[in-house]
Amino acid sequence: MAENKGIRTRVLLVAAMALIIAGATFGSLLIVRHQLQSQVTQDLTRDLAHSVTTFENLETQRLNALERENALLADLPTLKALMTTSDKPTIEDGGVHFWKISESDLFGLADNQGQVVAAYARDLNDSEQLSADLRQLFNTPTPRYLVSSERLYACSVRPLYFGREKDGILLGYVISGFVIGPDLLKQISQATAVDAAFLSQGRLVASTLDEPTRSQLTRLPNAAGHDLNAPVSLRLGNERFITATRDLSASAPVPLQLVVLKSFDQAEQSIRQIDRLVLITGFLALIIGTVLMIWLSRIVTRPLEDLATGVRAFGMGDSSHLLPSDGTREVQELSLAFARMRDEIFRTNQALLESERLATIGRMASSVSHDLRHYLASVYANSEFLASSPLSEHDRIEILSDIRSAVHGTTELIESMLIFSRTGAAIRRSHELIATLLERALTLLRAHPDAAGISLTATHGDPADSAALVDGRQIERAIYNLLLNACQSARTSHREARVEARLYARDGMISIEVEDNGPGVAESIRNSLFQPFVSEGKQKGSGLGLTLANCIAAEHGGEVTLVASGPGQTIFRMTIARGIVQQIAPEGANQKRWAAG
Numbered sequence: 001m002a003e004n005k006g007i008r009t010r011v012l013l014v015a016a017m018a019l020i021i022a023g024a025t026f027g028s029l030l031i032v033r034h035q036l037q038s039q040v041t042q043d044l045t046r047d048l049a050h051s052v053t054t055f056e057n058l059e060t061q062r063l064n065a066l067e068r069e070n071a072l073l074a075d076l077p078t079l080k081a082l083m084t085t086s087d088k089p090t091i092e093d094g095g096v097h098f099w100k101i102s103e104s105d106l107f108g109l110a111d112n113q114g115q116v117v118a119a120y121a122r123d124l125n126d127s128e129q130l131s132a133d134l135r136q137l138f139n140t141p142t143p144r145y146l147v148s149s150e151r152l153y154a155c156s157v158r159p160l161y162f163g164r165e166k167d168g169i170l171l172g173y174v175i176s177g178f179v180i181g182p183d184l185l186k187q188i189s190q191a192t193a194v195d196a197a198f199l200s201q202g203r204l205v206a207s208t209l210d211e212p213t214r215s216q217l218t219r220l221p222n223a224a225g226h227d228l229n230a231p232v233s234l235r236l237g238n239e240r241f242i243t244a245t246r247d248l249s250a251s252a253p254v255p256l257q258l259v260v261l262k263s264f265d266q267a268e269q270s271i272r273q274i275d276r277l278v279l280i281t282g283f284l285a286l287i288i289g290t291v292l293m294i295w296l297s298r299i300v301t302r303p304l305e306d307l308a309t310g311v312r313a314f315g316m317g318d319s320s321h322l323l324p325s326d327g328t329r330e331v332q333e334l335s336l337a338f339a340r341m342r343d344e345i346f347r348t349n350q351a352l353l354e355s356e357r358l359a360t361i362g363r364m365a366s367s368v369s370h371d372l373r374h375y376l377a378s379v380y381a382n383s384e385f386l387a388s389s390p391l392s393e394h395d396r397i398e399i400l401s402d403i404r405s406a407v408h409g410t411t412e413l414i415e416s417m418l419i420f421s422r423t424g425a426a427i428r429r430s431h432e433l434i435a436t437l438l439e440r441a442l443t444l445l446r447a448h449p450d451a452a453g454i455s456l457t458a459t460h461g462d463p464a465d466s467a468a469l470v471d472g473r474q475i476e477r478a479i480y481n482l483l484l485n486a487c488q489s490a491r492t493s494h495r496e497a498r499v500e501a502r503l504y505a506r507d508g509m510i511s512i513e514v515e516d517n518g519p520g521v522a523e524s525i526r527n528s529l530f531q532p533f534v535s536e537g538k539q540k541g542s543g544l545g546l547t548l549a550n551c552i553a554a555e556h557g558g559e560v561t562l563v564a565s566g567p568g569q570t571i572f573r574m575t576i577a578r579g580i581v582q583q584i585a586p587e588g589a590n591q592k593r594w595a596a597g
Contacts, residue, residue, distance in 0.1 A: 021289045025282025032278060036271050041242065044262040045231050048244045051194040051260050058184065063144065063154055066104075066176060070158040073102055074174050083109065083160055083171040092118045098174075106130075106146070106153045106177035112170045114138035122179075124149055134175055136253035144251035146177060152198050152205040152256075153177040180206050195241075195261040200254055209261070212237060217259070233264070240264040303331040307338065314342050378406035405449060429579070434466035434475065434510050438503055441480040451487045453497065460503035468510055469579030470556050478552040481545035482514045482560070482572055489518030489570060505578070509558065512574045520565040529562060549574060 073079060082094045091109055095118035099107035108119040108131070116131040124130060126149065133148035137157055146153045155177035161168035185196045185208045197207035197217060204214050216236045231244040241261040248256040306324035313321035323335045382399045385391070391399070442458055445451045460466060483499060490497035495517060502513045521529060530550040550560040557577030564571045 018286055018290055021282065021286045025278065025285065028278060028282075032274060036274065041231075044242045044264075045244070047194055047262050048231055048242070048260045051196065052244075052246050052258065055185075055196065055258065059154060059180075062178065062184075063156065066154070066156045066178065067158070069102060069104075070156045070174055070176050073098060073176070074158045074160050079174070080160055080162060080171055083111075084162065086111070088117045096120065102176050104176040105179040106155065106175070108134045108175035110134070110138070110173040110175065112172050114173070116175075117172075119175075121148070121151075124151075133253070137175065138173075140251070140253050142251050143253070145180075145248060145256055147200045147205055147252065147254055147256065150203070150205055152180045152200070154180055182206070182208055193262070195263075197259045197261070199257045199259055200252075213239075234261075236261075240268070303328070303335075307331065307335055310335075311338065376406070376410070379403050382406075428471050428473075429469050430472060432468060432470050432472040432475070433463045434468055434470075434512070434576075435460045435463035435503055437472055437476045438479055438501060438512065441476050441483055442501070444480055445483050445487065448484060448487070450484060450491060454487050454490055455496065455498045456483075456487075456501075457499070458501040458503070461505075465505050466503060466510055467578070468556075468576060470576060471552075474552045475556065475576065478549040478560075478574060479512060481549045482512070482574060485545050486514050486516035486518070486570070486572070489520075490516040491518075493518045493568075495568075508578050509575050510578055513563070513571055514574075515569065515571045517568050518570055519567055520570050521562060526562065526565070530560065546572075 076098070079098055082091055082098075085091065095107070095109050098109075099120045106121045108116055110116045114135065116134045119127050119130040119134055121130055130148055133146060137143040137146060137155060143155055143157055146155050155175060158174045158176075159165075160171040160174060162171050163169060180198065185206060195208045197209055197214070198205045199218070202218060204218050207214050207217075209217065213236050231242050234241050234243050241263055243259060243261045246258040246260075248258055303324040303326055310321045310323045323339055325332065325335065382403045385399050386396065438458060438460065442456060445456065479501075483501065486499045487497070490499050493516075498517045500515045502515075504511055530546050546560065553560050553574050553576055557579075558575035560572060560574045562571075563573045
C-alpha cells in the first residue's frame, strides 16, 4: 500500500512538472502571439493610412492637372462662342470637338442654370443618364467624384464667362473628368501592397480585388462602416484582411467610400512559424523536465514517503514505527526532529489526558454535589419536621410539597446527566406540532419554583404551521431548559420579571426565540456559554441546560444562538429543521397568545 502511494506521489510530481512546463509554454505562446498580432495590426494600420495618403496625393495631382486643363478650355473664345448660341443641338455637335481636344474620359457642358446640354464619356452610349448624373454635381458643395453607369470619375467643374471672371457674364460650365479604375488603384497597391475598393450604395464601382473577393465584400453588412483610425478584421473567403474606410461622400452626389484592405496571410505565416518554434522548445523542455523530475523524485520523495508513513502510524497510535535514516540532509534532520517530537508528544499527551480526566471529574462532582446537597438537605429537614412534632394538615401538605419539589429537582438533575451522557444515541422521530411542545414546556415550567411570580407569555401562529419530524420528548426538554434558564435570569432583575417565547416557521426551519428582561449574559462566559458545567451567576443549576438544548437542536439540524444580551433584554434563539412532514391540521388559524403570572 505504501509503495502504491509512493508511486502515486512520484506520478503526481511528474504530472505537476509537466503541467507547469505545458502551462508556461502555452502561456508564453499566447503572450508572444498576442504581442506579434498587436505589432502586426499596428504595422498594417500604418500601411492602410499610408495607402490612403498615397491615393489622396495622386488624386490631388491629377485633379490639379485636370483643373488646369479645364481652365484652358474655359478660356477658349470658340467654346465661349458656342455657349452663347444657347442651342442644345448646336452645342452637342460642337462640344464633340472640345471633348476630343481635352482627351478626357468624361466631358460635359452646362448652361448658366446648371442644366447639362452636352455630355460625353468613353465607352458610354446612354448620354441622358450621364446628363442626369452630371446635373447632380451642381447640388454638391465640393464636387470631386461622380458615379455613373457603374463607373467612378474624378471631376472638375469650371465656369465659362463672357469677359473677365470678376465682372463678366456667366455663360455656363465646363465639366471634365477621368475614370478612377484598376490602373490608378494599382499605383496605390504597388507602393504599400494594399488592396483598395470604392463602394457606393452597396455597389462596388472600382477595385483591385479579384471577382470572388469583390462579391463577398459587397455582401458583408457594414463593409464600409469603419473609420480609418479604427480598422477592423474581416474574413473574405479563406483569407483574413484588416480593413479601414475613408468616407468621400462630401465630395460626391451619392454616398461614396474608399475601402483599403491589407491581407494577414504573410503575417499569419510568420506567426505560425514562431508558434511552431515555441511549441518545439516547450516539448523539449517537457521531456527534459520530466526525466529530471523522475530522477529527483527517486532521491527526494522516497525518504519523505517513509517519513509520512511514520507520521500516519503515529497519528493512529503506533509510536514504534521506524523512521527513515537515509535521504538528503534535510530529510534526515526532519526525521530526527520528528522522532524527538513524537516522544515528547506521547509523554505530554499521557499527562494531559490524566489531568483532563481528573479536572472533568472534579467539575462534574463539584457541580452535581452542590445541587444534590441542596435537595437532600431540603428532604432531610422537612422529614425531621414531619417526625419531630405533630403538624396541622396545612403544614404537612406544605412540607410534603417541599419534599416533592426536592425529589423532582434531584430527578431532574439525574435525568439531565443521563441525557447529556447519551445525547444522540437514540432519537425517536415522529410528526409533532412544535407549538404543542411549547405549550407543554410552559405547563411544566409553571410548576417549577423558579417560575413563580414571573410573567410568562408565548406567541405562535397556526399550530399546523409548526409541524416537524422530531423527537418530541427531546425538543420539549430543550424548550423547557431555555425557558427555565430565562426565568432564572429574569428573577435577578430589579423590575417585574418577564419571559416571552415566540415561535415562527421560515424556509424549512422552525425558530423558537426566548426573551427575558434579566441582567444579561456575563461577558466572561459568552464564548463558553454552551459548554457543560458553565453557570456563572446562578445560585443553583448544573450548567447543563443550555448545553443540552444546543446538542438537541444540533441533532435536529439546527442550533441555539445568543441573539442579543444586555441589561433588560436577553434573547436566545433555537432553530430546528422541519424535516419531511405531513399536513396534520388545517391552515388559517389566528395567532394565539396567553399569559400566566
